[in-house]
Amino acid sequence: MASQPAAKDQNQDHVALDLLKSAHSSDTANTIFNERVKLRPLLLRPTSPDPNRDARSKRQYERHQKAKAQRKSKKPKPLSAKQKRALCIYDIPQSQQKYAIYEPLHRMWCEYMREILGLSDGRRTYVDALSAGPLLVSADYHGALVEVTRSRCVSRVGLKGIVVKDTKFTFEIVTRKDELKVMPKEHTVFRFEVPFEDEQQRIEAGAEVAGVQGEDVKGRRPLVFEIHGSQFESRAPDRANKKFRLHLDPDL
Template identity: 75%
Template sequence: MTYSHRTLDHVSGMPDMATAPNEHIAESILQRAHSPDTVATILRERVKQRPLLLRPTSPDPGINARSKRQYERLQKAKAKRKSNKPKPLSAKQKRALCIYDIPKEQQKYAIYEPVHRMWCTYMREILGLSDGKRAWVDANGAGQMLVSADYHGALVEVTRSRCVSRVGLKGIVVKDTKYTFEVVTERNELKIVPKEHTLFRFEVPFEQEDGVEGVRKPLVFEIHGSQFENRAPDRANKKVKPHFDPDL
């Protein structure tokens, strides 16, 4: 495909086909910056011999029209199901609806006493005390178990804290968040205790055996809340190494 100048006849105003030059419009422009040989090469390779790409008018014979229509119907149905599916609530909506808040009528110490007994059985199993043969644990063997344990239902007591008013607070853990323990006290009060710079104490009693005189003293543990600043599901798979705590 080539382009050519057309001159106008001064009499009729129509283009004069007899005086139309054969020189390409791009050739005159290229001659301003390149030599004649370079102009001929660029004009031949970039203009005259340049392929003209056309859009195909017929479908690809390798594509099955029936399969294509079926695939499109499935995609539309999938998109429709996805649009009808309710979206999960955001964190702001959950706080507005108070989903994770414990109602006032359920903040009773007696409600969570059976949960505490279940938690004691759970702790005896993970510490290997359920068979009654083992009467002690060491820090190397029980440390990782205590770190990864679940403390919902534990009866904890604050023994040390930077906030003096929290020392002596005792209750059953009803919610274990990333930075706090929420406990219900014997006075049926819900208290939120930060984990940071706080030392907690809890006991794991031995199971009562029939025909055995005397009662063995429970095992007493103390944990540093700063080392438990993780969500309970995340803490279950976390590997914790012993190290020096500068806050002590």
Template identity: 75%
Template sequence: MASQPAENVAEALLKRAHSPDTAGTIFRERVKQRPLLLRPSSPDPKRDARSKRQYDRLQKSKKQRKSTNNKPKPLSAKQKRALCIYEIPKEQQKYAIYEPLHLMWCAYMREILNLGVSEGKRTYVDANSAGPVLVGADYHGALVEVVRSRCASRVGRKGIVVKDTKFTFEVVTMKDELKILPKEHSVFRFEVPFERKQEEGGEGGGIEDRVVGRRPLCFEIHGSQFETRAPDRANRKFRMHFDPDL
């Protein structure tokens, strides 16, 4: 024999306040037969202006998040080394390729040191005036030579700087070889020639270039004091002091 279904709680409460017939009618019309109205979880954007603005802001934020997530991440240092991004290809390790760069660098050094033969230019430099300038200068394109080093095999190596890293100078030699010269415990020498002067020729009245009868200025820098990246070194302040290592 099937058990009778338990009485609904709402119907039992209605019977306490009303007669059984009235309670049954109210329960049937107000509870069992009451329509269930469904609406979307978000308001219709076309219903009013406020809902439309909220909907537009929501769509805009979703679009921004989507565009941000699709942005590629920068390569890590390990990935850059694996892809050889900063390595110079073998076919570009030619001394003749970087000779114009060296000429540009010489003009750059003459400009920052204010050297020249024209009026208002200097023909000599001293440590107090040239020291701070040389410390913050860019050496990409400089023709450097190792004159002293704790490692005897490095002495005499000479080439044009193609990469100035934190701890090394990468140079291309006249034999079209790429050499890495550590800065630590090494002294580098480079020269800055004076500018050329144009003078009128003889009978032909032409203009010829001749180098001013002055020897180029020769500088020596201690690599241990240049163990910083080139962009960081340009904004850094150095103090003159004696280096006891060399």
């Protein structure tokens, strides 16, 4: 009996009860205090060690985490875009800006285009826009011998060279004068040719027929294509994995 008045006096001195009485009646304040404050369980995080892990396992785990952190700190971080530009990683050095260096690349590219267009076996002698259009859009143009036929910048018209770098917005070409030119794709039309057969094979075939007939034989004229650079404003790997659909272009 003597402990009840002491508990009552303890509740009367509690700060939470005083705050509740300022907003509610005395009975309501006592009820809320007993149910929401006094009898509410206090959740504490256990501080005792994990019984499932002994001291030896704990030391092994700590050594493993420490070694993992050291390996991660020693791993070199990749260069940022700013650092790559400062180091000129993707720039072609002056000694490599020679047209003769990229002529074998152009011959390989011609063979690559004949293969994707179905001209390598010699059965197909023509292409149309419906069949060749998606193939040309998704093709890789590193090694193509392109010529600027139309451009908003008149000084670029007539420039011709082998594509050595196909970026998202530009074609970097090396001309016959061993000059590196950066050609923007936007508002520019490029022309390139795809021969039906390799130049050396055409010469050999012409020599054989000429020896039989006693006259010179001219090979078939190459296929000529024109592409609008605005439609190729994407990286070569992205174009290879992208599906294109026919749509009207206001610039055409």
